Amino acid sequence: MSTYAQKKGFGATLWDYLTTVDHKKIAILYLIAGGFFFVVGGLEAVFIRIQLAVPNNDFVSAGLFNEIITMHGTTMIFLAAMPLVFAFMNAVMPLQIGARDVAFPFVNALGFWLFFFGGVFLNLSWFFDGAPDAGWTSYASLAMASKGHGVDFYVLGLQISGLGTLIGGINFLVTIINMRAPGMTYMRMPLFTWTTFVTSALILFAFPPLTVGLVLMMFDRMFGSNFFVTTMGGNTVIWEHLFWIFGHPEVYILILPAFGIFSEIFPMFSRKRLFGYSSMVFATVLIGFLGFMVWAHHMFTTGLGPVANAIFAVATMAIGVPTGIKIFNWLFTIWGGSVKFTTPMHWALAFIPSFLAGGVTGVMLAAAAADYQYHDTYFVVAHFHYVIVGGVVFAIFAGTHLYWPKMFGTMLNETLGKITFWLFFIGFHMTFFIQHFLGLWGMPRRVFTYLPGQGFETSNLISSIGAVFMSLAVIVMLYNIIMTSVKNVKVGNDPWGDGRTLEWALPSPPPFYNFKQLPLVRGLDAYWLEKMEGKKGMTPAEPLGDIHMPNSSFLPFVIAFGLFVAAFGALFNMDDKAWSVPVIIIGLLITFGAMFLRSVKDDHGFHIHKEELMEDDNDKGVKA
Amino acid sequence: MANSQLNSGNPRVDIEYRRKKSAEEMKQQVVSFALMIFLTLIAFAAVAMKGASAWFVVPFILLLAAVQVVFQLYYFMHMKHKGHEAPSMFLYSGLLVGLITILAFTTIIWW
Structure with missing residues (x-):
């Protein structure tokens, strides 16, 4: 199999990506799809800011505004942030633990295609009488009253993409537990691997409640059940609980990998090992654990009663402790280090104060009594954009610059990267800082316009100008990506020069089998350790031998496509369309047929033989 | 995992030790199986019994169920092993x- 470096035509490349089970290519698919949805969600954000730039604006109607804010939130959380985070997990985690792939490569591909078809399905709602308009939380009392098919698109689309996320998470768990290289003990795992591990555990426990909630809502809206219909004895508050039992861990599912990326960047560019590694691991696990005991802080004003509010308020404030541990550890990592101000380091340094501001307003909101004042105002909007943009989106930008060479073999332009950073950093604070005050002055969330003379005009205009800066930043980065790909200047193993973990010991991009010989890990920051002892690469832990690899398969695409078809049938079933039931059956037949084919057809994969590995590339000699 | 095979092909495997281990394992499984049947009978008896209120029977059966789950996980699914x-x-x-x-x-x- 030494043919992988050959030039391929467009059709062959496309087919390669449609059938791939290689974690590095799936990472690229996640990056492209997530990036696309990020741009879509970003455009929706721009429309929101145009509408709110001046009072009494009629850029969009009230109904369309509701659809835009719903789709902005849903797209950004489920279709942009999560897949982009998954892109880095897929690209980097197996390399960091010294594995040749994830535990179940076929399932990994299936996870991607389920997410992708779910996302496409959700966005197709724009072309069928209207997108969902009940907010990204889709509270049942609102969603049940929503006319048209918007909410049905939400329910079915998220169900399908949620399946993909769930099996992706399980896959990562199995990989990290079982596939670590010799010597890679749990307490030698890089922090990004640790956060991937805890995140995957959160996915495992948090997604089932969402699935249950979505199933209940699907039956209510499409098949006439009454779980959330109060006149028939149902209870809409159950949806709120189910949603937030999922929804609160979900925000940690997003932020923990972001912490992981920054925990890689700080030691790399401070040229010092991470301060307090074991306390970082402890804090990560503790945040994951506490993440399940605080969901009701999203519902303080629902009327849970003072006892429940007090318990959840205290539990919420407790999360500030492990997060504080992390912040101090990052600061102490930088302190006394020989800091190199690269683009990823810019994002990382800006992340600390930005995220901290979001954390502080989080503790303010956690005070249940005060929350009655903040609830449903722009203060809340400012808070969660500070944590999600200041935390997760900063990490995604940082990770894109940091791991671009590892994923594509080329280095993004540093000057353009810093321009992106400054435009985005200024635009972000300009847009969202002022929103704290708008909230405190009384501007409610989710309103499509406001009247002049209430003191909201100037602040909203400033906020909208900030959005222009952020848009420019994204455009500069897209330009940077295109220019870098056109120039196509290849780089070596460790292009930053300061790589500490195993992925930097491999060529950029790594060969499809990752490690010719599994590396021997002798401590934390395995590659750094070897470099400090004057060695060029890792010591192999095994003699050179045949490598067993999985075959590519088109079936994951087909399985996901079948569910996509069936979802259309289910959606139009409530209109009494005659064709809807056959469409459901055809879709499910495609899915189960493909699954059946996968089960009965033996697919043993193939071996890369020792001789091929030896002649493959001669720059790194094969040892022992 | 500890559910190691007798026919591992490893010449240093102590067959005698393994056999003793397996016999012990088998004994535990039979005992716990008998106990589980017994617990099930008790559950049926509790329902059939005249005069026992639902406030006693339901939690009692749930408790028995929990015990059975523990048996199942630890003795039959080997969770007690390393x-x-x-x-x-x-x-x-x-x-x-x-x-x-x-x-x-x-x-x-x-x-």
């Missing part, structure tokens, strides 16, 4: 999350 730390950690975490959910639903939504 090498099952990760599965048990995830089982208990899942149990915790589930119980908190039930606790919250019963205390602040339904009653």
